[in-house]
Amino acid sequence: MDESISKRAASAHDEHAAEKPTTGSTSTDDAHHPTGWGNWRVIMNMVIIGLSLGLFGYDNNFVAPLLALPLFILKYQGVRPAFTARILDLIITVPLVGAATGAFLAVPLMRRIGRKKTMIMAYFLLCTPGSILQLFAPNTGALVTGRFWNYLGVSVLTTTAPLYLTELIPPHVRARAVGFCIAGSCAVGIVATTVVWATERINDTRQYKIPLAIQAVFPVALGALTLLCHESPLWYIQNGKPEFARRTLMALRNDATHVVETEMSLLHAAVMADQQRREQSHFWEILNRANLQRTLTSGALLCTSQVGGQILILQFSTVILVQSGVANPFQITIIIACLQFLGTIIGPTLVDKVGRRPVALVGFSILFVLNIAAGGLAAAGLTTKSQQLGLAAVFIIFAFFNAASFQSLAYLLPAEIPTPSLREPTMAWSTFWSYTTAVITTFAVPQITAADAGNLGAKAAFIFGGCVFVTIIWSYFFIPETRARSAAEIDEMYDKKLPMRRWRGYQCDAVREVSEKFNEKAGSVDKRAGDLELA
Template sequence: MASEEVENVTQHDSVEGGPADLHDMVHHPKGWMNWRVVMNMIIVGLGLCLWGFDNSSTGPILALPLFVLKFQGYGPAFTAKNLDLLVPVPIVGAALGTVASAPLMNKLGRKRAMVLAYFLGAAPGSFLSMFAPNMAAQIVGRFWTNLGVSVLTTAAPLYLTELAPAHFRARAVGFCVAGVAAVGVISTTIIWKTATIADNLQWKIPIALQAAIPVALGFLTLLCTESPLWYLQHDQLERAKSALLSIRNANVEVVEVELATMQAAALAEAERARQADVHFWDILKPRHIQRTLSAGALLCLGQVCGQILIMTYSTVILVQSGVADPFKITILITCLQFLGTIIGPVLVDKVGRRPVALVGFSILFILNMAAGGLAASGLTTKTQQLGLAAVFIIFGFFNSACGQTLSFILPTEISTPSLREPTMAWAVFWSYTTAIITTFAVPQITAADAGNLGAKAAFVFGGCVFITVTWAYFFVPETRARTAAEIDEMYDIGLPMRHWRNHKCQTGSYMLNTGIGGKDVEVKEP
């Protein structure tokens, strides 16, 4: 943006009253919902479905006898070495994809970045996996798929928080995660059915679906509205206002107040940017380091809370533990995971981020200890085996309601506007890096030809969850219904996280002084 003044972006004098009226307009806008924003949120939310499909189907596919026979040559299960080739190595592609996601989103916008990820990453990679003649080609196909999926995983949550108003952010992103869980239910059910097929269609059918989905979603994403905030950050005020009007039911009052809050944050960032150029690595500067570490830590800690053991490798672990009908149990796990993704976003928006984090992570600690204890008992009786299956199922619910919901919401909220893309890319990069380590470690400590711990590995993850609960108390902020400008303010004054809920910000006063509530809002281009 240049330094000269631009036209008044709002000329509205129907917002009556003082700060109380403004507070309601900012935090509880009325009449904004319409079919267009619902369509946008559904399509963008489905952008994470490929991650959900891959995450939920990896374990069941790796347990299919003909898949093992095709790519290992003998069975009945993959060795720890081959599991470490088929799971962690492709996640390296996902980590690399996050590096590309920040410049893609910044230069092209959220919408075009996602379209490219569908057509150039996820789709061709899945087609290669489907027709792979050997282990090497299968690994390359999964690597390429994960490269595209990671761009979607980075862009979709960020995109959703910029389409939804502040009071609806958690539900918008959370229901996106619900779509992930729904796809997980579908994928595991499909694999359960194809497991009875006596030829290579047993594993080719689910991978074929994974190849077809990005093609369909790529075309649907072309129908979406670009992020208003991205337009604003790229000197396109009229397009930003037009985009907001289309996804706010043409409600002028809501659009003008929301646009003003975005500009308030943009002006504050512009003042800082005039003092120094903004670069990717600014996320590690002292004023931003707490946000950056918190954004990355939450996604990383989610990887070591047991979800890799119980979600990704659930079918393999259940087979190893002698649990009957492991494919059916996996379907139940994904069903409870889906239920958690429906309930979690509502809880996070209604109750708050901190209560859900502290209570949810504490429950995950108890469940990990229970799983480890049952495994340590020997799993020699049917009751013990059913108990382990029940713990896995319940874990699926609480992990999605707490860990997965918060992991995708908070990083998008706590990043400062000018560093949203690099902060989210940083968080997802370290999430995938942690996933590489954990997916490599799990076979080494659980497989019969390696550490042979089986489900007793839950004790290790339980210790990680204990650390997570302690960390959450000090570093998880309460961002419920807060605007970007308010979050910036509370970070700037160094307010302890436990005091965020009841803090009254001065952002409303700033907006009144600059013209909302009867005056024109005159904005200088930063």
């Protein structure tokens, strides 16, 4: 009898030991910084979801050289040596209208059917048909329609993927997860540029059909792979399916029960506090007084990045370098693309390790200096080889720091700052204005830099430097430090109107309550084990 009781006591004690966090940590620390999180399921989800932005990267990088292919011009315009401005507007601008529309289409889909099914629908019902129509388009009208339909899907993916990843990945690697999307976009973009460059020498329709065919294969392959991904635990809890959420988290957190239960508690706390608001919420609530600051902060970097010099120095780099007399502009453009990719790898890691605010303030300050340097070299006349090489070096360095700062943060903030009930509309709002700002800036840059227009050339960097300076000041007052913070903690600190500079060291009530509940449970198990031993 005593032996039986002793075994039961030992069992209870072992059960508690399995759940109890190690000395020197709390349950919430384990949830924020779980060890051994990088199992194959997490990596699989990161890779598959991260590559979804690769479709945007492919199109964004292959369309410019594609439009210069002689047989492509012959097919869709005739014998002219280059596309007219009217056709270029149709092929390039109309799809961006589709992208802006797709951002709002993603909101009801994500809420009704979940993140996973939304992405699958975007791949198979939007991107795949649109890409196939481009491949076999008999005329310009069909080509533009295919690009519009494809960009609807691309926009749904770019709106959904960052949210999806932040809800699957532990908070302490959230920036790296979202950053992987941008890295995937850059990597696929390099592939796209290489493919078009390689097919330029083919003298039949394969010259442009091979790049278009590869574009059509991507959504089919990624759509099939997405079937293997897990649905968002937050979406499960929001839709009354906690057991599905727990099952997903157990698979993604290596069956670490205490980590999963703590994370479930924090998700429940955020959803319960937000439940009534979610039931009554509508899209435009993101612009209410209570949510306006979070909405503007979420989308600000997606817009300011467009006027921070990246369109001038990245998208128009070849043109600007040619105008400036720099030798080997194509090779320099390839180096710029590679440094941009390196920045998307290093930047998100810094954002997770160092924090959002330090990366933003230091990174934007460096970009300000680089913009002024580029403008200064251009103002000096770029008459010597050293000045021309200096401008090329500034462009290359800019690509790295822009990717490490702006691109590492721009999609992260709208994925983690909004309150849970307004995540989808806030992300859609941010994506919409990103595309809108891109359209305006892309149209404006040639007007202020071209010799037959403003004729500023690289001196236009002064204008973008001024925009970055304003962004630095704004960032100090409005970008919060959300590193390793749960949705409940972010809600609490915004509700308390805590100054942004005080977020880093603040101890939230939400964490304290979860920790106390965990300790009460642990104490109950200890007491039960002690009673059994005494008996």
